[in-house]
Amino acid sequence: MSVRRLAEPALQPPAFAFNKAMAEQAKTWIKKYPKGREQSAVIPLLMLAQEQEGWVTRAAIEHVADTLGMPYIRVLEVATFYTQFQLKPVGTRAHIQVCGTTPCMLRGAEELKEVCRNKIHHEQFHTNEDGTLSWEEVECLGACVNAPMVMIFKDTYEDLTPERLAEIIDEFEAGRGAAVPTGPQTERWFSAPASGFTSLADEQSVTKVASGKAKAKARTPSDSASSKKTV
Numbered sequence: 522m523s524v525r526r527l528a529e530p531a532l533q534p535p536a537f538a539f540n541k542a543m544a545e546q547a548k549t550w551i552k553k554y555p556k557g558r559e560q561s562a563v564i565p566l567l568m569l570a571q572e573q574e575g576w577v578t579r580a581a582i583e584h585v586a587d588t589l590g591m592p593y594i595r596v597l598e599v600a601t602f603y604t605q606f607q608l609k610p611v612g613t614r615a616h617i618q619v620c621g622t623t624p625c626m627l628r629g630a631e632e633l634k635e636v637c638r639n640k641i642h643h644e645q646f647h648t649n650e651d652g653t654l655s656w657e658e659v660e661c662l663g664a665c666v667n668a669p670m671v672m673i674f675k676d677t678y679e680d681l682t683p684e685r686l687a688e689i690i691d692e693f694e695a696g697r698g699a700a701v702p703t704g705p706q707t708e709r710w711f712s713a714p715a716s717g718f719t720s721l722a723d724e725q726s727v728t729k730v731a732s733g734k735a736k737a738k739a740r741t742p743s744d745s746a747s748s749k750k751t752v
Contacts, residue, residue, distance in 0.1 A: 525601045527579050528609040537580035543569045547588065560589045563599050567606060575616075576607040604659065612648050612655035615693035617641070618672040621658040624665040632683045633669055634658060640690050653694060666712040667705055676703040680715075 527533070539547055550565040563585060570581035577600050586596040600606045607616065617637055621630050637656040641649050645657040664670045667679030671686065678689055678701070685706045692701050709715050 525604070525608055527582075527597075527601075528576075532610060533579050534574075535580065537570065537574070537578055537584045539569065539584070540573060543573050551589070560591050563589060563591065563596055564603070567596070567600055571606060575613060576610050609646060610648065610652070610655075611646075612641075612653050614653040614696065615655075615673050615690065615698060617654070617656040617690070618659045618662065619656060620660070620662045620664075620668070620670050620672075622661040622665075625669040628668040629681070629683070630658075630669045633671060633681060633686050636683050636686045636690070640687060654690065664712070667709065673698070678703060678706060680705040680707045680709055682706075 538544075546569055547562075547566050550562045550569075551559050554561045566585045566588065567577055567581070570585060571577050574581060582596050582600055583593055585591075586593045589596075600608065619625075619630060619633050619637060621634070625633075634656075638644075641647075641654045641656050646655065648655045659672070662670060662672050662677060664677055664679050669681050670677055670679040671681065672678075673689075673693065678686075681689075689698075689701050689706075692698055704711065707715070710718070
């Protein structure tokens, strides 16, 4: 594992505080642990800080430490150990994590990385010129049957081709990322065989939902966006 360091001082904001919604979530997480064990909430609180700011800043680390009564170095150890924590600014509209583990690599992950190099930046952990997009290669994201795949923030996009990933990146860059369907980008039903069901084929509740999912994926992002506006 490479050494993970905090972003340089010039990029660090002077202070951090949870907003009202995140502060309530932080309290909820802390209450999940027995009295005297509240420091066990350090990872959830760091994740809340990252969700709020987009990345984990030095000020956020210190704020979490103060909240939980921990030495700064202990929270710093957690933030620098786990690769899910972004220690430098990432794209404000999309940070794309490309799975590079064996199943994805065998099914085209290298081509997906090339798309990111061409459309975002030729190096990982760098944003595009507008600061809206960034990318990195990561280890297994847990959807090996649906390789190759990427994760954007908390959502996964699977069964990708280079062309489809390029379209998804364009949608996020245009601010329409919420309209992009998550999961398999083909007609596959979750992790069912790509050729179709081999069991439960006569289960109406399953096939009905699968059919509805296929119809939803057939809708264009613009259709989804306009329907949301209508509602």
